[in-house]
Amino acid sequence: MLCEDTAILEETLLAIEPLDLHIRRLGDRGLLVPADEVDAIRRTLEQAGTFPRLVGSLPVTDDAPTPDEPVAEEVL
């Protein structure tokens, strides 16, 4: 993930902080993330109103990511 500047990077880190991710900071504006964690990051950022630009495509692997999500209960 490449941010325009350090401020955007800090903002991004703050948004995805609640996720339990394997993120490594690269320099002032780069974050390195394993491919199978990109989807969760993207969804979290979108919920926070940030819509990152996506470039390229993920490498195809046999095991698809299966994030844990609680089963919703019927509430009315």
Next chain:
Amino acid sequence: MKDPSEGLRSSGGPLTQDELANLLERGYADASLRFFARTWKVGEEADVVAEVASQGFANDIDLEALEPTARAVFGLIAERGGRVRGENLRRDLLLRGFGESKATIRNLIVRGWLVALPSPGEHACNLNSVLEQETFLQRDLAVLQSTFERLDALDDDEALDAPAWSEVIVDDRQATTDELELNLLHLCALIRRDPLKLNKDGTPNRRSLARVARGITMPGTYGEIDDDLDLHDAEHFDYLTFLVSLARELQLLSNLDDATCRTDDAALTRFFHAPGDERDRRLLDALQRLRFWNEIDSLRLSRQASRNVDEDHFSQSESTGQPLIGARGFVISVLRRAHFSNWASLDALAQLCTQLDRHYLDRTLSQLPRKPDPDEFIHAVLERTLVWAGILELGESEDGQPLAVLSKRGSRALGLGDDVPSPEPGGCLIVQPNFEVMVFLDNSPVTILHELYRVGRRRKLSDRVATFQLEAESVQRGYALGADADSLIELLNHHGHTPVPDAVAFQLRDWERVHRRLTIHLGGAALRHPDPERFDLICGQLEHDLRESPVELIRLGPRDAFVTDATHPALQRTADAESSLQLDALGPPPRCFYFVDPLVLMIDPYECDVTTRVELDRVANFLEDESSPRSLFFALDPDKIIAHYPDDPLRGICNFLGPRSEGGLPAAQSLRLQSELDSPPSVHLQSDVTVLTFRDLDAAERFRQLSEAPDMIARRLGPTTFAIHTDQVPLLEEIIDELHLHLSDLLFDEPSAD
């Protein structure tokens, strides 16, 4: 080889004297010649029989006295120029409401008023057998030339009656495929923002569904449901279940897990950018394959008497529609074969399905738990599935008989026609300075709607106009899905009645600038090198190699860089040439752990991948004082390990360390980890033990069976080895002496398992 009789056959029209003569010579058997002579009451000579085709015969048809179905037979044959395929004649009679006509057709053949023709290439067609085996429907049936002339000469008043419905009362509002597509787009756009939650039983969570269903149009009604949406109304809930199920079959929605459905944007783009005929074909295919909705329960729901349908019907995990896939396919294939272009009786369509292959439907439906009646199922497919999808339109004859006709898109879906009008060229939208886009649905291509749903939020839908709002969030979301400002502005200008206002164009570009502040490069590779100067040279060379390609090298620091495509050959070449260059990519983790002490390991940070490096911090403490830039030391911390792998700490840490250690996790480390994380392995140390070993197994067994053995043997240590109680050694020596056992100075090996 070419059939010699082929050239003698007419491809259409009534049976002429010449053709009959040729068929009597080469196509019919002698028994058929006698059949004609007997029926037409003429001599058994071929030329005399053939002459009947042009001259007529004594018992020729009394058109006045014909019963209605027989009149319709001749009416249809007259319409088709004197000759028709038996199956098609029967099918058309069914569609026009005459019911089963096989017996009538047979009777007309028996009386000689209709002639069953030999099949191409047939040389001995026996009409008696044809009638007996009832194969006449698989043959061409023709009237004689003389009969055809009489039919042709009838004036309008006497005209034979094969009625097709010309006066049809049609509802103003019919469900259309265009509206179904709009509903699918709308649903998928809302689910994109707010994934649809499913309950444990697979039914859509009503609160979640209410959020994503706002704005849906019920089939055959005007405008959005909006405030009238009531998910306790079984029909609303049923239609939404149908939509969700259809979207899943089209793969526009996919299950994130058992509890959530979300939009697959790539599939959505593929579907709505496909040519119209392909979209129709895929839609029909998906309707046939609906697994999580079924039309029988749906139709029962809409009838007042049976509103109580199991919750299973609404479940997205109970495949209540799956057992009907084959039967739906059968009904659709019958419709395709029926090839009807005009209004047809709905009952006749249902009858056609049951008559063509009644046994198949009986057999298939009887295997279902509720054993639905074939007639009920066919009506449900026609009146619910195909009507909701806009494939069929319903109407009513003047005498109240329900009728149906294929819509233009329905015909195209069935492969029966391609005269679907294209949207009229010219503008279909107006972009207003307040960022609203008004779209005129009647001449708007579906690709425009797809694009507007991608970058905008539909605010309103009136009869034929949809209004979309372009907002910072929606536009940036669209950019994240692949849209860009220049293409969007060009599209809006191209399809707009007026140019995009400057303020809107400026804002669209500005939103793109904001959107580009954070970029996720998918599938790239991170490069690291311990020597900044060497790394500079490597990056310079790589930038040079990548200059002709769209792949970029982005410098992130003196030792870090990122290449946007991990598979580029230049990168592979550089990695091969520079052994110190580290590429971080997914795959088996690198073997980068070196154990130096119990529970203490060393890593070279340039050998570690990102997952290993981050995970290590969660299970170990960094030993800063002992570390150098290229040798980082960590002490595994049992408390951290237990917190990180609460279910099974020992297994968790072994699974993490094992694949990252050369030769696997050392045994000493795993024993120590077991001691720390599980109960310590118990051991007993025994000294002053005498061990007796035999060379062969048989001797050892005999020794064990000695009466003194139980007192002497403390433990058997192997097949041929025994530990002897120290105080029993004198007794053992006595036995060795007494039994003449040979005492060897060498230690024997244990016998092999074989």
